[in-house]
Amino acid sequence: MSEEQAVLVDVADGVMTITLNRGKAKNAVNKAMAEGVAAAMDELDSNDDIRVGIITGADNTFCAGMDLKAFVTGELPMLPGRGFCGFVEAPPKKPLIAAVEGFALAGGLEVMISCDLIVAADNAKFGIPEVKRGLAAAAGGLVRLPKQVPPRLAMEMALTGDFIDSAKASEIGLINRVVPAGTALEGAKALAATISANGPLAVKLSKQVIVESGDWTADNMWANQQDIVNPVFTSEDAIEGATAFAEKRAPNWKGK
Template sequence: MTETTETTTVQDEVLTEVRGQVLIITLNRPKAKNAATENMAKKMAEILDDFESSDELFVAVITGAGNTFCSGMDLKGFVRGERPSVEGRGFLSLTEQPPKKPIIAAVEGYALAGGFETMLACDLVVAADTAKFGIPEVKRGLAAAAGGLVTLPQRTHRAVAMEMALTGDIYSAEFGKTNGFVNRIVGDGQALDAAIELAQTIAANGPLAVKASKQVIVESADWSTEEKFAKQSAIVDPVFTSADAKEGATAFAEKRAPRWTGK
């Protein structure tokens, strides 16, 4: 039986739940469409640090309560001088320094502004067919500085990123899938379950291999043709000599599920 643990209180703006090796993070301000606050950013920093250091958790899923992912920054807090970010880590402590382990966004409803940029900081995106995306900061006299201007062009075509940033318009899940920033589209209300299923598929694999694979894909964008295989070797060679690599081969030969140790 899969172990499930949950920590929630009425006033918590960020909730966590563990299902096996998967951490589920829920942004929990549904009445405000999960608009991000300074307090949420600080809590996210703690949660993500614990996730990264855990030997038991392999993949995280981030979602929002109340059929909305995140509508962006809490503008009332912004007027008071608050920012929903942590220095060096970005919006919700995620956009500038994502975890080294995989993280999946499960999107229902709106992922706008900082919410969209939070989604972009995730490695994979599962979206309901009714989900809506956009970086409408220009409509408020602001700029999409949490990743909309620098990360989105890496996840889609330059022309698409330019249109989204300059118009501030809202776009559909199908638009996101067509233009490369949504991986899977599911029915309304099914995004979290589908994201957890995807996370569990990833978590069943060797954690060292998964982590190294993500690292190479993320970092190789800046590698030259001449250096890419040498730099890749520095990251993946330890995987091939790990106890997990031996266990994976042994489990295959013995026709059983591998027992990973992360070593």
């Protein structure tokens, strides 16, 4: 399957939608898909006209993980410096939303938790069942998931391989929004529209602080934050935002 078929990319109204497009294989990730996603992430970060990214799956499922048929032939769906699916070790600097229908399992869940926000259908299922295949959830399930949900629950998911549903995922804070089945992408686009209406520099640097501050201490967190966000307060967008508020109009952001 060619790279173009494995990943579909659409840009509209400042939002990039990346679709994992191997529906017959439950959108399992092979090398072509990893390469396609990596190229899309590069475009997301480098194109100033794009404010937010969404990643979703074709045919009413998100992603069933690594393509095991390709794996047994020696093909790995990873790229140097980027990891599984071309981005889990190097997520984009701009916001990325997962729109989840159906199953987000194994590497699929690891793709999902590499995103900043998650909108999921009410019938979606989540899990890291790698242990059931003699494998380990090494694309984020063992190191990223325990930082997003209570560690004991992450431990249970990792050691049992059992699935959880959207209600449980919402209860433990794994996902942001639960929507009716078939509307996850619609819900993600609504969330993306809200984000893209805000100052792009402020959004990007706010994400950076939240992502990086997990490793900061009480002694350095304020200084580290100021180093990152200072450009926001001296930006053209800050003046524009205040002016637009006073003039009761929508801001005309420049991203600088």
